[in-house]
Amino acid sequence: MTTEQTAPAAELAIEVQHLTKRFGDRAAVDDVSFDMRRGEVFAFLGPNGSGKSTTIRMLCGIIAPTSGIGRVLGYDIRTESEQIKQRIGYMSQRFSLYEDLTVRENLEFYAGIYEVPRATLASRVSELIAMAGLEGREGQLAAQLSGGWKQRLALGCAIVHRPPLLFLDEPTAGVDPVSRREFWTMIHGLAATGVTIFATTHYLDEAEQAGRVAMIQAGTLAALATPADFKAHFLRGRLFAVRSTEMLRALEVLRQQPDISDVSLYGDTVHALLQHGDETSMARALTEAGILDATIEPIAPSLEDVFISLMKKA
Amino acid sequence: MSLSRLWAVMRKELIQVRRDRVTLGLVVGIPLMELLLFGYALNAVTDHIATVVWDASSTASSRSFVAAFDNTGYFTIRRWVDSREEAMHAIDTGEVRVALIIPESFGNDVLVNRQATAQLIVDGSDPSVAQTALFSGGLIAQVQSANVTLETLNRAGRAGSTERGGIELRPVVLYNPRMLSVKFMVPALIGLVLQLQGVLLTALAVVRERERGTLEQLIVSPVRSGELMLGKVLPNIVLCLVSTLMTLFVARVLFDVPVEGSVLELLLLTLPFLFASLGIGLAISVVARNQAQALQLTMFTLLPSMLLSGFLYAREGMPVFFQWLSLGIPMTYYLEILRGVIVKGVGVSVLWPQGLALTVFATVVLVISITRFQKTIE
Numbered sequence: 001m002t003t004e005q006t007a008p009a010a011e012l013a014i015e016v017q018h019l020t021k022r023f024g025d026r027a028a029v030d031d032v033s034f035d036m037r038r039g040e041v042f043a044f045l046g047p048n049g050s051g052k053s054t055t056i057r058m059l060c061g062i063i064a065p066t067s068g069i070g071r072v073l074g075y076d077i078r079t080e081s082e083q084i085k086q087r088i089g090y091m092s093q094r095f096s097l098y099e100d101l102t103v104r105e106n107l108e109f110y111a112g113i114y115e116v117p118r119a120t121l122a123s124r125v126s127e128l129i130a131m132a133g134l135e136g137r138e139g140q141l142a143a144q145l146s147g148g149w150k151q152r153l154a155l156g157c158a159i160v161h162r163p164p165l166l167f168l169d170e171p172t173a174g175v176d177p178v179s180r181r182e183f184w185t186m187i188h189g190l191a192a193t194g195v196t197i198f199a200t201t202h203y204l205d206e207a208e209q210a211g212r213v214a215m216i217q218a219g220t221l222a223a224l225a226t227p228a229d230f231k232a233h234f235l236r237g238r239l240f241a242v243r244s245t246e247m248l249r250a251l252e253v254l255r256q257q258p259d260i261s262d263v264s265l266y267g268d269t270v271h272a273l274l275q276h277g278d279e280t281s282m283a284r285a286l287t288e289a290g291i292l293d294a295t296i297e298p299i300a301p302s303l304e305d306v307f308i309s310l311m312k313k314a
Numbered sequence: 315m316s317l318s319r320l321w322a323v324m325r326k327e328l329i330q331v332r333r334d335r336v337t338l339g340l341v342v343g344i345p346l347m348e349l350l351l352f353g354y355a356l357n358a359v360t361d362h363i364a365t366v367v368w369d370a371s372s373t374a375s376s377r378s379f380v381a382a383f384d385n386t387g388y389f390t391i392r393r394w395v396d397s398r399e400e401a402m403h404a405i406d407t408g409e410v411r412v413a414l415i416i417p418e419s420f421g422n423d424v425l426v427n428r429q430a431t432a433q434l435i436v437d438g439s440d441p442s443v444a445q446t447a448l449f450s451g452g453l454i455a456q457v458q459s460a461n462v463t464l465e466t467l468n469r470a471g472r473a474g475s476t477e478r479g480g481i482e483l484r485p486v487v488l489y490n491p492r493m494l495s496v497k498f499m500v501p502a503l504i505g506l507v508l509q510l511q512g513v514l515l516t517a518l519a520v521v522r523e524r525e526r527g528t529l530e531q532l533i534v535s536p537v538r539s540g541e542l543m544l545g546k547v548l549p550n551i552v553l554c555l556v557s558t559l560m561t562l563f564v565a566r567v568l569f570d571v572p573v574e575g576s577v578l579e580l581l582l583l584t585l586p587f588l589f590a591s592l593g594i595g596l597a598i599s600v601v602a603r604n605q606a607q608a609l610q611l612t613m614f615t616l617l618p619s620m621l622l623s624g625f626l627y628a629r630e631g632m633p634v635f636f637q638w639l640s641l642g643i644p645m646t647y648y649l650e651i652l653r654g655v656i657v658k659g660v661g662v663s664v665l666w667p668q669g670l671a672l673t674v675f676a677t678v679v680l681v682i683s684i685t686r687f688q689k690t691i692e
Contacts, residue, residue, distance in 0.1 A: 060534045085536045096531030100333045101326065112322025113535050141333075157531075167534075 012071070013038045013165050013196040014059060019068035021054050028054040030219040031068070036198065038164070041191045043210035044200040045307065051219040052200040056167055059198070061085060073165055086114070089163035093170040095154035099143035103134050106142055106157055114161035128156035131186065148179025155186065159195075166190065168199035172206065184209060204304040213303070215310055222310055230306045237261060239301045240279055242270040244286070244294040253289045257282065262309050271305055319537050323545025327519065331549065337515065342557070346564060362630045363447050364410040365389040368401045373421025375462070379432065379481065382458050383414060388450040390630070401435065405488060406660050407667075408650045411437045411630070412447050424462055430481045438487040439657040440498050443628045448485050455483035489574075489658045500565045501652035502625045505645055507561060508554055508584070509591045509619055510612070515550045516595025517608040520687075525604055539688045543680075547592045554588050555581060562656075574659030583651045583665055586672035590644040593679030600686045619645040647671045 014036040021029040029051040036042050046052050057063045059072050061081025070077040072084045097106050107125045116124055129138055132152035137145070142153060151171065159166060168187070172180045184206065191197050199210070207213045208227050215222040223234060244250045247270065254263045254272050259281060262273040272282065279296045286294045331337055365383065369376050383389045392410050395401050401413035413435040423430035434451045438444045459480035489497075523529040532542060558581065565571045573580060594615055602608040620626060622636055623645035629637055640646045647668035654660045654668075662669065 062533055082536065085534060088534070090531065090534040092527065092530060094527035094530070096526070096528040098326065098330065098528060099526070100330050105326070105329060109322055109326045110535070112325070113319055113532070113537050115316065115318050115536075 011038065012036060013040065013073060014042075014198065015071040016059075017069050019055070019058065019070055020066050021051075021058060021063065022066045027219050029058070029065075032216070032219075032221045033068075034214060034221065034224055036196060038196050039191065039194050041188070041197040041209070041211045042199070043207040043213045044198065044216060045202075045204070045207045045213055046200070046216035047202075047311065050216050052216060053169060054219075055216070056090075056169055056198070056200065059084075060088060060090060060167060086161075087163055087165065089158040089161070089166040091154050091158040091166070091168050091171055093173040095150045097142040097150060097154055097157065100141060102139050102141055103129065103145070103153055104138040106153060107160060110157040110160045116161055124160060128160060132156045147175045148182065151175050151179060151183055152186065155183070159190070164194070165196045165198065168197065170200055170202065172201070172203065180206070204302065204307055207307075208303045215307065217311060227303050230303055231301050234306045235273070235301045235309055237273045237275045239299050239305055240272050240274060240282065240296050241299045242272055242282070242286075242294055242296050243268065244270075244291055246291050246293075249289065250286060250291050250294060253285055253291065254282065257285055262312060264305075264308055266304075271299075273305070273309060315538070315541060316536075320541045320545050323537065323542055324549050327546055327549045330519075331515075331553065337518070342560070361388050361446070362390045363388060363412055363443055363628070364392050364630050365412040365414055366393050366395055366401050366404040366410045367391055367414045367416070368395050368398060369416045370418040371416050371420035371422075373424075375424040375430075376416045376420045379416065379420075379458055380414065382454050383451070386450060386454055388446060388454075389414075405435065405437050406654075406658060407664050408654060411440070411443050411628075412451075414451075424481070430462075431484060432481065433484050433486060435486045435488060437489060437658075438497075439489045439653045440624075440628055442498075443630075444487060448487070451483055451485065455481055497571055497657050498653070500569055500571045501656045502649055504558060504561050504565070504656075505587075505623075505648050505652050506616070506620065506625065508558060508588065508648075509645060510616060511557060512550060512554050512588050512591030513595040513598065513615060514609070514612045515553065516546060516592045517598040517602065517612055518605055519546045519550070520596065520599030521602050521605050521608045524599075540684055543596060543684050543687065547589070547596070550592055551585070551588050554591075555584065558584055565656075571656065573656050575655035575661050579661040580651070580655040582662065583655065583669045583672075584648075586669055586676050587644055587648040587651070589676035590672050590679060593676050593683060594644075596683035596687065597679060600683055618643055622646070624649050642675075644672055644675050 012035050014034075016035070017033045019029055019032045020027060032051075032055065044052050044055070054063070058065050058077060059070060061072075061077050061084045064078055073087050075083045075087075077084065098109065101109065104125060107128055108121070111121050111125065129135055132149070132155065134149060134153060134156075137149070142150065145153060155171070172183055175183070180203075187197055187199070188209070199206070201207055210227065212224065212226050213230060214224045223230065225234070242250055242254065247265070247268065251263060251265055251270050254260055254270060259274055259276045260272050261275050262271075264271050274282065279298070283294065283296055367380055369380060380391065384391050389412065393404065395404065398415060401415060404410045405413055415433040415435065417431065417433075420430045420432060432455070434447065436444045436447045436451075459482075463480050520529075523532070559577075562573060562577065562580075566573075595612075598608055598611045598615070602611055618639075622629070622632070622640040623643050624640070625645065629640050629646070632640070650668050651665050654665050
């Protein structure tokens with residue numbers, strides 16, 4: 001492709017060491033270090049205000065770190081932000097589209113901003129319209145699109161210049177589940193062509209699809225592993241699913257148990273993390289409390305179980 | 315600076331303005347409405363009218379005549395000149411509003427009790443000033459005339475020829491001989507409308523992007539803040555120039571106020587004023603967090619432009635402090651340009667200092683707001 005950006009021959013898409021950003025006395029990002037290989041899908045998981053956006057802003061070269069070093073696609077985030085900006089794509093949860101421009105005009109505007117050569121512009125725009133499933137809607141104003149379409153158009157705008165690295169800042173916030181799934185299918189399609197994906201998210205099912213997950217809390221990197229490793233190693237204890245017709249009472253009873261380190265409600269089941277012994281003590285406690293219809297079965301932890309357990313520990 | 319990026323921003327702005335019916339209505343509707351609403355009489359009493367004196371007679375009687383003008387407070391003598399041409403030039407450049415011209419024969423005429431004549435040349439482009447000048451000038455001349463006659467009577471001790479003596483003041487009103495308020499108001503309205511449009515269009519264009527989150531997207535893109543700002547400013551310049559031409563056309567058709575000077579030179583002198591207005595708009599957009607704030611701040615900048623620039627009240631009548639303050643307001647200079655070209659028919663050769671002042675102002679404001687904008691991103 002003629003519009004392909006030539007990046008330095010760095011093996012790592014992102015390389016961060018002891019990255020710290022202070023706002024006054026508060027460290028928004030505190031001594032964070034990690035590497036990302038090219039072609040990786042990397043999920044950045046953390047609650048609101050944990051430093052996700054600040055990290056992205058530093059990596060994009062918008063704000064300078066207080067200390068530490070970072071390289072994105074081989075370029076220094078302090079001194080080479082112009083080179084970085086030309087080679088990355090960025091999409092935020094706000095789907096930064098111009099609502100008073102049409103689908104095509106939005107794409108053409110971003111193509112102009114990223115200096116996509118005129119010769120390839122038309123074919124690139126049609127390609128993205130096809131990718132986003134927006135054929136026949138080229139002349140519609142962005143304001144008239146539904147959430148899922150807006151999201152796909154925003155993605156199209158973010159990759160109009162074929163960036164080798166794509167930052168997604170909570171890209172699926174406020175979009176219906178079907179559109180979310182379609183969106184991630186598109187993202188994995190991009191990853192398959194070698195594009196490196198860095199995505200922040202609240203959704204644990206999304207993080208579960210990533211190659212590696214970094215959990216960030218209060219500005220520090222709490223854990224970094226593949227989803228499988230997370231489930232295998234980061235949860236201390238055995239996880240049980242408890243079902244009963246008296247869910248809320250069951251929840252209360254289990255919370256009182258000294259052996260159980262964590263109890264959370266998931267829809268119609270309670271997940272209980274047992275540190276010692278086995279489920280018989282749990283069953284006994286429930287029976288003693290007068291809950292007779294409880295069923296207890298061991299389950300494999302989801303990423304959500306691990307995440308909540310880690311966040312509570314911190 | 316990348317031209318293709320700049321062009322991408324400009325193209326986008328033009329499409330957006332075209333689609334935005336409200337803004338378009340603003341651009342077309344405001345000038346028309348203001349012209350129709352404000353177009354008529356606004357009178358205010360003025361004093362300390364700037365005056366230049368050519369005293370060709372240079373005698374005791376001519377000096378006391380001039381002193382009488384100065385003493386009333388209606389006139390302030392700025393300068394003494396040595397020729398009629400110099401006096402006229404001072405009016406042309408807007409330095410003074412009135413020229414008092416005393417012919418060589420004045421002193422002798424008073425002495426021999428012949429009727430002495432002086433001339434009061436009044437700049438009619440501001441009718442309220444012109445009216446005050448004519449009225450108070452006439453009064454002063456009458457009082458002086460009576461004094462002179464009395465003195466002559468006392469000295470000679472004879473009556474008879476008094477009716478032939480005294481002083482006559484012959485008024486000449488320049489530029490706007492019928493002293494129509496529209497001739498004064500219409501050019502000012504053009505300035506007001508342009509400033510409102512320029513400031514508001516620009517402030518809203520940036521704040522809208524901030525509100526919708528598209529600014530965030532642009533900040534991570536390679537677009538530089540200078541490219542973004544110019545890309546927003548240049549289409550607005552074109553829009554405002556078109557609106558100027560439209561207002562001039564309406565002024566001519568509805569109010570019979572043609573441009574006496576060159577329209578091309580007027581547009582040329584308008585450019586620095588537009589850049590200054592758009593610079594103010596950018597400065598507002600750096601501070602304002604939402605469109606409502608931008609609108610309020612725009613109105614706030616409009617107030618001094620109306621009150622201090624000579625839009626409604628002549629600057630000569632203001633306390634000195636405010637006169638100084640008015641020198642920091644672009645509208646002050648632009649009004650002189652507008653009234654100069656439209657009413658007096660003068661051009662760049664006379665009005666270049668005002669153009670220069672505006673250019674300096676525009677450059678300073680644009681540089682400050684572009685650098686401030688860069689900072690707010692971080």
